[in-house]
Amino acid sequence: MIPELGHFALVVALALAVAQAAFSFIGAHTGRRALMGTSRSIATGQFLFVAAAFAALAYSFVSSDFSVVNVVQHSNSKLPWYYRFAATWGSHEGSMLLWTLMLGIWTFAVAVFSRHLPERLVTRVIGVMGLVSVGFLLFILLTSDPFERLIPAAAEGQDLNPLLQDPGMVAHPPMLYTGYVGFSVAFAFAIAALLEGRLDAAWARWSRPWTTAAWCFLTVGIMMGSIWAYYELGWGGWWFWDPVENASFMPWLAGTALIHSLAVTEKRGTFRAWTVLLAIVAFSLSLVGTFLVRSGVLTSVHAFATDPRRGIFILLFLVIVIGGSLAVFAWRAPRVGLGASFAPVSRESLLLANNVLLAVALAAVMLGTLYPLFLDALHLGKISVGPPYFDAVFFPLMAPAVFLMAIGPVASWKRAALPDLWLRLRWAFGIAIVTAVLLPFVFGHWSPVIAFGLWLGLWVVAAGVAQVWQRFAGAPQRGFAAKVRAQSLSWYGMQIAHVGVAAFIFGVTIVKGYETERDLRMAPGQHTTIAGYDFEFKGTRDLPGPNYSAIEGEFDVRHEGSTQVFLQLHPQKRTYAASGQTQTEASIDPGLTRDLYVSLGEPVEGNAWGVRVYYKPFVDWIWGGCALMALGGFLALSDRRYRLKRAATEPAGAAAQAMRP
């Protein structure tokens, strides 16, 4: 009964989504207040029905209802309840439903938090989001019904993919999807503004917090995926340039460009057409990414062919949403006009350079990701484009972007003087160079790549410190605390996010430069020493789990030359009962300056095992940097100026003027 109710709720949600789009557009077009007034409540209703459908599916999973095909294929009664719950989005159908739920939540949030914005604009925004909902709900109902029954019911489920049976996987997809789908708000604002022909600073200010929020969630989502890959795949790698990862990374790059471009549009009224295009592109990439991943075209060869309806639907949907919005862009954007002019050396120019570099990097990642797909679509065979390509094109593009990132916040709008920039940043520049040259000697060996990476990170930090210092020194307030309070949250957010980028670069540089990896065969009692740590393999024992049986290895870790065991590591090799798949669980001792990482490979003869022992210096800084970026974003969007009601009524230029700190 519950699955049928869920299915019914989806049908109702579809009807409401159609009404939401139709009433909103007609209302906004004709200016009828009564119609426009309905859009918020219909959107809320649509969200509630999608949530009900999701709850029904989650209930089917948690209660192990094996009369539902989806549950049989992706769950098992021996799974702990939290993984049964997480299995709700472990399948294609379930993840599409999660996507739609996220869209409902974002629409609901727009309905609630945008009461101070012009009625017509918000109505159009909700209308656009309603259209996207219609597409997704149709897709689910027509081609990917998660509630399909299996009569007679199965006795037991086939189990969730062991890779997904992990706490990281419980949180990772919802986070990622929150980010993905969040770009739909920026997208809807862009389309609504294009339709209104009103792309001004006010529009940028209204869509900015939504974009930043989505970007933060996406950052956290990608970070969690990376952490998960690090400890769950047993290789100690944190980024593989895998198509699935790239699918989440491309919207992130577009989103990063977008939040910077929005800043220019808000403050100076320039870059309007480009900002709108980026908003469309960011969400389009979220759509393409979701479908590329979920339809499996990139991972399994002929997913389109197995269910041609899905492939055709996807294509039609992409054509309507992306093609339609790009057509609107081509039609309306020429009227947007140019904003204020700016000098070649100015904050605008620096942000423009940042945008161009990010866009080119995005294009490069996209080419690498889709190239195999093109070949496959033309039946030229299936190939992989791997890290050699991505490393070669990505890092040279990002290095100048990061270098300019440190200068951008210091440069003034409209026109900046190079001598003045040099005057303000020369100390930071000098300190960064000297430290970067010396620091590798502290870590061990010196190489130009390591010094360069450290220099980039140090440069960002030093320039940030210099800027904070000068800002405080120049502030008119008396007393340090008053000076600190006088700065806006969004300014702090920006500084923290930039320091996050620096922390990320430190992490990547040091772990790539100084990590020690050892793959070896170890029999019980044998020792191996890496980076001053002595690992002794004590042996293995059997350990039963809820739905698997594990072999757990025991390792004693000592500092080299000491007899004191300061750490024990217990990596596991699990065999899952239902599927027979094996899974490696690495054992990691994390630390601020290094991770110790042990994972079991394969058993060799006797009691000996293939063992991977890794020393990963500063690897946690990679994710710490991501967390700082997200934190910076969250700080920026809690800035007071986004909540000011009067902003809505004032003309854009005056409002922007008044808001400037």
Place this chain on the structure above:
Amino acid sequence: MMKFVKFGVPFVLFAILVGFFAVGLTRDPREVPSPLIDKPAPQFQLTRLESPDHEFSPEQMRGKVWLLNVWASWCVSCRVEHPLLVQMSKTQQVPIVGLDYKDQRVDGMKWLSTHGDPYVLSAFDDEGKVGIDYGVYGVPETFVIDKQGVIRYKQIGPITQEALDRKILPLVKKLNG
């Protein structure tokens, strides 16, 4: 008018992309002719993956029908075909030589120790120069080379059970026979 052309560029680009998708959805599978088929396999001299002191050249395989399989530890699709190669190596129907393409020596060896080593040996092509001679534009690729050192077949992408049963093994049998 020029303005509309300029702002229409993203739309046109997207339309081309869609064209690609659409063609991909409908087009029938077709063979890719490789210019290397029925040509002598390009010669090279590379060190062996597991022992940098020993070298390998295709000349050493003369008189045998053999497979040259291009792989890399960073290649995701290689993991798809790898179990088939391991299985095939157990039956000893045909020697398989690996070409570890644009890889790190340590990564490559690690990969083989985890996933199994089906190769009589692997040549180590860290700079990808040999890959250029063989027209490798993606990994994995597999060449069937006959007793005279002539390339007789090229498989682009992972070897499937079907390709193995229908093309590669019958061809090997014919060339051996």
